Amino acid sequence: MQGVLHGGVGTGVGSMPGADPREAAAVVNGELDLAHLAELPQRGAGADMVGRMAAVLVDMPMDAGTWGYRLAARGSAVARRARDFVHADLDAVEELWDTAGFIGTGRVFKIQVCGPFTLSASVELPAGHKVLRDRGAWRDVVASTTEGIIELVDDVTRRLGAQVVVQLDEPMIGAVIDGSVRPLTRFDTIPAVPVNDVAQSLAGLVEAVGRPVIVHSCATPRWDLVERLPAVAWSLDMSSPGPADLDGVGGLIDRGGILLAGVVPSAGGDRRVRAEIVATGLAELTDRIGLGRKVLADNVIVTPTCGLAGATPGWAKDALGVCARAGELLAADPDAL
Template sequence: MTDRVPLVGGTATGVGSMPGTDPLAAARLAFDEVALPFVPELPARGPGADMVGRAAALLVDIAMDTTRDGYRLASGRTRLMSRADGFLRSDLDAVEEVVERGGLRSPVKLAAIGPFTLSALVELPGGHKVLHDAGAWRDVVASLAEGLAQRADELERRLGVPIVVQLDEPMVGAVIDGQIAPLTRLDVNRPIPAPDVAAALADLATRVGRPVVLHSCAAPRWDLLSALTGYALSLDLGQITDGDYDELGAHLDRGGRLIAGVVPTAEPATAVSADELADRLVALLGRIGLPPAVVREQVLVSPTCGLAGAGPWAPRALGLASKVADQLARLD
């Protein structure tokens, strides 16, 4: 696993999803408002553009199709795959156009659904979830790793800057606990132990060959995260409790990066300022006992989760994240 492009603290970024259906408009926001820009995801365009369907454009030698209620693995190329590929190429084209106009020196973040959340949501042809079959979910891990490596290579060639890959794994805790609903009560989806998940994610990061971020808006699972020593973590800090302090502190003590989700994804009823959000973040990290230098150099700032439903709040949320990050950069 490589760490050749470390994420720089005191920087803002977005999680990935954005409102609307216009790739160029979304790319302009993603590149103008934050110092670590990202390739926007626009799920409002429909199947193939959402977090799960987008994987149809990333998997290598594994086909996907739609069902009445979601997605399923398939045989042979499907209309969904062509649709998802078209959406992703439009997104990359938009990002390239924005970069050509404005120039760019910073890395760019490319997000995708993680293999375990994907395996929890996509069906096998027989109706079971992919994670029901150990061979199937391992194939998905390898296929997604190959596809992400190829897309990151393409994006790097297009933009001329390093690429950071983000995996969105909101359901990984339920996968580890065996809480994914089965097809029948008598044929459950067995838990996948955290060490097995960690080993698979480590293999994926090795194939991707770039810095990798694990993002989740859910409560952190330290039985997994503490084993992913080569990953940066992107967490909703509203989910952090006193019981998380030791593990989060250990991650930062060993030099790990944290993308701290502190900006609301919907406009709050009461106005919130960058000063207030920065104070909350510094106070939380101070309770862990972190010196200002660690916060300044290793902590980035983002909204708590994706902004697909944020509407007009989305650019304001990204701008607010940048103002909070600027305050972290000046800590002494």
């Protein structure tokens, strides 16, 4: 299923600065061969990672207030805003693809959604507890997320004629497994979800969606989860890998898995960050692990680190360009790096 994903390219994580979907889509599709649906959280409620799920979840309305996001009994203004944002984002990409002649060509395109466990750790039930506190409730979120992804993938496929790749954003998945999700009050304890339960739930989602899936997390990699989900690609921060990360990456790639390596800084706009330096750093990483450099062309995709929405528009464009050019260097001749 991961056949449409391969190394030697660059892509983005998802979020971009600004509030204009056409500007963001032009940058993403202009810089990247593996383009993605730009997310613009600066537009406010309904545009951030969690709020966008009000446009994705099926039969599970969401609302927002000063407390954050909460499951609701009926549709809300924030859900309408989220749907409008997603439609505007897709309209912008469809217009660009139509002009470029990409529609119907089977070009690969990536969409991102908040993963069900991070969503359950972030959203409240109507009764005022985190969804994650209720096992039945978070299982319902997994089912609703699955159904919503299938509908979104169908919409993107209809519009673009693309090979759609799905990215699940799960920055809180480690806290979910460890039982360290912060409760609403100190008396409102939230139990840990065993790693096997998390893996089985995500595996069921992946199977039902039937498309290549990436799990993205900018937190410390959970290699105990990675080894239990061999059917997905992994998008991880590799800017400062430790010994455990070297072992984990080695195991992931050795079994033929795809690593989306977050190595290009998302903030700061350091002009010294060049594609050659990024590609050489990844080559040195594979040398340290003991892998042949051919895996760079086959199994490694270059991405920025998290937080590109907080960058300047100029640096966001430059960072994606660095990712794309570094990927080309990995594909061309990794042994020459």
